[in-house]
Amino acid sequence: MTTRSLGEWLAYLEQLHPSAIDMGLERSREVAQRLGLGKPAPLVITVTGTNGKGSTCAFLASLLRSQGRKVGVYSSPHLLRYNERVVIDGREVDDAELCLAFAAVEAARGETSLTYFEMGTLAAFWLFERAALNAVVLEVGLGGRLDAVNLVDADLALITSIGLDHADWLGDTRESVAFEKAGIMRAGKPALCGDLDPPQPLLEQVALLDAPFFLRGRDYDLSIQGQQWSWYGLDAHGQVLQLEQLPLLDLPMENAALALQAYALLQLPWDRQQIIQALLATRVTGRLDRRALDWRGKSLTLLLDVGHNPHAADYLAQRLEARPPAGKRWAVFGLLADKDLPGVVAPLLSQVAGWAVAPLATPRSRPAGELAAHLQSYGAAVTQHADVRAALEAQCEQAAAGDEILLFGSFFCVAEALDWLARPA
Numbered sequence: 001m002t003t004r005s006l007g008e009w010l011a012y013l014e015q016l017h018p019s020a021i022d023m024g025l026e027r028s029r030e031v032a033q034r035l036g037l038g039k040p041a042p043l044v045i046t047v048t049g050t051n052g053k054g055s056t057c058a059f060l061a062s063l064l065r066s067q068g069r070k071v072g073v074y075s076s077p078h079l080l081r082y083n084e085r086v087v088i089d090g091r092e093v094d095d096a097e098l099c100l101a102f103a104a105v106e107a108a109r110g111e112t113s114l115t116y117f118e119m120g121t122l123a124a125f126w127l128f129e130r131a132a133l134n135a136v137v138l139e140v141g142l143g144g145r146l147d148a149v150n151l152v153d154a155d156l157a158l159i160t161s162i163g164l165d166h167a168d169w170l171g172d173t174r175e176s177v178a179f180e181k182a183g184i185m186r187a188g189k190p191a192l193c194g195d196l197d198p199p200q201p202l203l204e205q206v207a208l209l210d211a212p213f214f215l216r217g218r219d220y221d222l223s224i225q226g227q228q229w230s231w232y233g234l235d236a237h238g239q240v241l242q243l244e245q246l247p248l249l250d251l252p253m254e255n256a257a258l259a260l261q262a263y264a265l266l267q268l269p270w271d272r273q274q275i276i277q278a279l280l281a282t283r284v285t286g287r288l289d290r291r292a293l294d295w296r297g298k299s300l301t302l303l304l305d306v307g308h309n310p311h312a313a314d315y316l317a318q319r320l321e322a323r324p325p326a327g328k329r330w331a332v333f334g335l336l337a338d339k340d341l342p343g344v345v346a347p348l349l350s351q352v353a354g355w356a357v358a359p360l361a362t363p364r365s366r367p368a369g370e371l372a373a374h375l376q377s378y379g380a381a382v383t384q385h386a387d388v389r390a391a392l393e394a395q396c397e398q399a400a401a402g403d404e405i406l407l408f409g410s411f412f413c414v415a416e417a418l419d420w421l422a423r424p425a
Helices: 006-014 026-035 053-065 095-109 116-129 174-184 200-209 253-264 272-280 310-322 341-351 368-376 388-398 411-422
Strands: 043-048 071-074 086-088 135-139 156-159 191-193 213-215 221-225 228-234 240-247 289-295 298-305 329-333 354-357 382-384 404-408
Touching: 006 095, 006 116, 026 095, 026 116, 043 053, 043 174, 053 071, 053 135, 053 253, 053 272, 071 116, 086 116, 095 116, 156 174, 156 253, 174 200, 191 200, 191 253, 221 253, 228 253, 240 272, 253 272, 289 388, 298 411, 310 341, 329 341, 329 388, 329 411, 341 368, 354 368, 354 388, 368 382, 388 404, 388 411, 404 411
Parallel strands: 043 135, 043 156, 071 135, 156 191, 191 213, 298 404, 329 354, 329 404, 354 382
Antiparallel strands: 071 086, 221 228, 228 240, 289 298
């Protein structure tokens, strides 16, 4: 079993279960018990939400590691390498470690069928248990209540935001989405919510579980003044904590604020300078990811963002408006067929001078022709291209020095751009 390469394991996992998504914990729990898996670390922080999970997890890990804690982070999806999903003490686990973990899960599952995500989650938990960690930060893959990550009881449950996405699985109302995401909360354990208007089902679940609840706008919040921001929140004893005149971050400050409130409950050292350094050091590839690009002697800015739903597009539009480029802004755009095309495009129309659209490298892609037709119905200037790489190069070619190229709409879109960037000029 262990003679398989990582690539061979991943190909095997993809065909192991009849469907890519199969909500429910029974099969994963059965295999976890056979593996003898317990709690992966003394402190478990689980993070769900429609948007902002990745950066919230990254901020939390950075804050914990600034205090010398050994932290494991499990996230999804990956952009270029599967190894990105499992990080131990700041290091992506290597191929050999993943292969060992997959072999252990495969040996334990017997006749039990597991999805690609479920196999990966159990493999991550297996690796975490063997790494003698102080804490793990777990990003929910889809929803919360029935996601494989929810096998583990969270000591802190964080819900970043509640919007509409994955309607086939989570329902088409904020109330149904909130019910699913509330499933990561545990009785008597702190629950934190970064949504300013949490739907009633979430509040009902908080009351049912008698969970200490920390809500943005009531128990903690942030404010932005010019080129600085401030934060206030509560510690584990209900005492108010404040941080004033913090430097602005490239990643969403709302998610930093949520991570700070979680950190404030852990009774770890509260050192302003250490906190600032930890926040500033946090990076998440593909999320408001700004890079300098030299294209045939022209200095351009490339901004990568995986945003693919209306909530993410609204936030992206706000950040673009607050930071206009020196010249024009051009877009490279691809989208999956099950995403809300009008909702993703509408907030960004006024921010973009011209669009280059392309299909994504997956059968789930929306055709470029559909993207172009929709944008043209708003009077936008659009060109169609065979793939994301061709669209990106076309925008680089027509851009002038000082212009910005925004590439967004999907993890697939950003992954193609990262692959392009990694190639020799």
